[in-house]
Amino acid sequence: MWLISQPDSMILQIKADPNAIGQECLEKVCEKLEIGAEADYFGLRVCPGSGPGRWLNLRNPLDPHRIPGGRLDLRVKFWVPPHLLINEPTRHQFYLHAKLDLTEGRLVVADLEVARRIVAYIAQAEHGDCDPDMPPINIYEECEKIGPQGEKPDDHVEKIIDYHCEISGMRASQAEYRLLKEISNLESFGEELFFCKPVTQFNNAHNLYSHLLYHAQPVEEPRARDDQEIDGGATVGCLAGGQNGGGCGCRLSTSVGVGPHGIVVYRPACNGEQEIGVEKQSIKYTVIQRAQPLRRNFQLSYVTAEGHEATLNVKMATSGQAAALYRAVTEKHAFYCCETVRSDVTEQFIRDLKGTIASIFNDATTLGRRYVFDIRRTCREVHDNARRAAHQAAIDAHHHHAHHHAQTRARRAERGTDTKESRSRSRSGEAAMACRVCMDAPLDTLFLPCRHVACCGECAPRCARCPLCRGEIDKCMHIFLPVEYEKNPGVIIK
Structure with a gap:
């Protein structure tokens, strides 16, 4: 028995064979959540009590000895913009994971106005329309870490309420889509961070991105050398006193971010009140020639903008972290x-x-x-596969609907109700008692002063003249048909 935790802390119990591989477990989870057609976006993450979590290799057998307590986390492994997601349940799982990363500070929003809109979308999806007299303050407080940290303006909550009121009437699914659209424009969208030293309360993603926001002055990227050696064995940080003391209070080690377009090397370079800054080096996938882990070192060869070959060596905390970085890239x-x-x-x-x-x-x-990688499809292949699955599901639903109607007609024929006489009698009864405008709903409205009954309750208000005598209509009156009409099988009563 495996316990799979969703981003909203809901637990799923999954039974798997002793020799089953991780892919079988993930497919059972996705089948329960109705996201099987787009299961390649997700992965199962092992989060031990201490140290960074790791992605479970789905092609290898499940090893209970390496998974504490048999607990795994269902998380989005490959982030894509929301317009590429075909199914509504998949977008909902993306929203749950995005909300978790936002509220726990792993995904940092630099713009305060964007942060207010995101909080409003979360409140609309979780609470519904905003009542200005009783706004969902508890949801606003839950989202306190969304946006730049520090002292907020006095009208911060009021502006969130204004945004929330502006989107009143928006469906929960639409609010979730808008939130995903907002975070897809963030610079760190889909980026997975690997720190050279273990993750602590002072050395994590939230502190890194907050550090970049606090030191927003532009810093030139380091000029590429033939051999760059980065030793992550030590940390550097701003003044421990925090922002009031002249620093941001961070204490970070070098980290490598692996995103959809390439890798980014973050090298915090804080030294008290002087030389406060950060070096940020971006390397696109298109210029990478070779990557490999060598024990604790991750080695990368790439081509610089000048056309020269350069080597990047990053020393990680453990050999497992170096292998995980190589796998992610x-x-x-x-x-x-x-x-x-x-x-x-x-x-x-x-x-x-x-x-x-x-x-x-x-x-x-x-x-x-034991396989090193478990990727099966690319982004394009997952999207095409999901579209084909949705198209096939629509065809199957149409065939099922047609088959159901054929069975209904066959049962009527067996009871003798599908003869020519019954069909003609049914059609004549339907035509006699149907609305003269829409020919669908039953007659239930009387026109005055001509006293003709010719329309249903929905079509009558749209008529200026009686459809039968073309007389002026002064008033409409709802009427009730006798009980015997309801028992007539040839009459439609809705």
């Missing part, structure tokens, strides 16, 4: 930039001790084989 590059996943990515594997010994005698054995 390879998988995100394949997902966002490639037309299809190449075989040299899907076929990479390592062996454990038993598999290594067995491979000495039989190199083709699968014993102890």
Whole structure:
């Protein structure tokens, strides 16, 4: 039994065979949540009690010894703009994860006006229309970490209420879509961070992005050298006194962000009140030539803007973090930039001790084989697959509807109610008692002063003259048909 936690803290219990792989577990979760057609956007994350979490490799067997308590988190692994999401349940799961990252500070919004709109969208999706006399203050307080931190203006809550009132009448699904549209424009959208030192309350994504906002002055990117060695063994930080003391209060190590377009190396360079800044180096996927983990080091070779080959070496806290960074770079590059996943990515594997010994005698054995990557489709392939699945579902629903009508007609024919006489009698009865305007709803309105009954309650107010005698209509009166008309099978009563 596996316990899968959703971003809204709801727990799903999933039963899987002892030898099942992670992909089977994810598919069962997505089937319950009705997001199976777009399951490739999601992943299962292992979050141990201490240290950073890691993505479960879905192509390998589930190992209870490496998953504490049998608990996994369902999270969005590959972020895409909301217009690429086909199904409403998928957009809802994206919204839940986005809200979690926003409220816990992992996704930082720099613009205060954008932050207010996001809070208003969350309140509309969670609470509904805003009552200015009783606004959902509890939701506003829950979203306190959204936007630039520090002292807020006095009219901050009032402006959120104004935004909330402006979108009154908006459906919850539409509000969720608007929120996803807002965060898709953020610079850090879809970026996964890897810190060179363990993540703490002072060394995390929220502190890093807040640091970048606090030191907003432009800093030149470091000039590429033939060999850049980044040792993440030490941290640097601003004054511990916080903003009032001349610093932002952060204490960060070097980190690497892996996003949809490339990687970004963040090197905080704070030294008390002097030389406060940050070095931010962006490397696009298109210029990367080679990447590999070497124990604790992550090594990257790329081409600079001048056309020279440069090497980037980042020393991580553990060899597992270096391997996780290598995996993230390879998988995100394949997902966002490639037309299809190449075989040299899907076929990479390592062996454990038993598999290594067995491979000495039989190199083709699968014993102890563990795949390095679990990506199956690219972004384009996932989108096309979801569209085909939605189209096929619409066709199946149409065929089911037609089959249901055919069975209904067959049952009527067996009871003798589908004969020619009954059909003609039914049509004549329907025509006699149907509205003369829409020919659908039953007659239930009397026109005065001509006293003709010719329309239903919806069509009568739109008539200036009687459809039968063309006389002026002074008044409409709702009438009730006798009970025997309701028992007549040839009359439609709605």
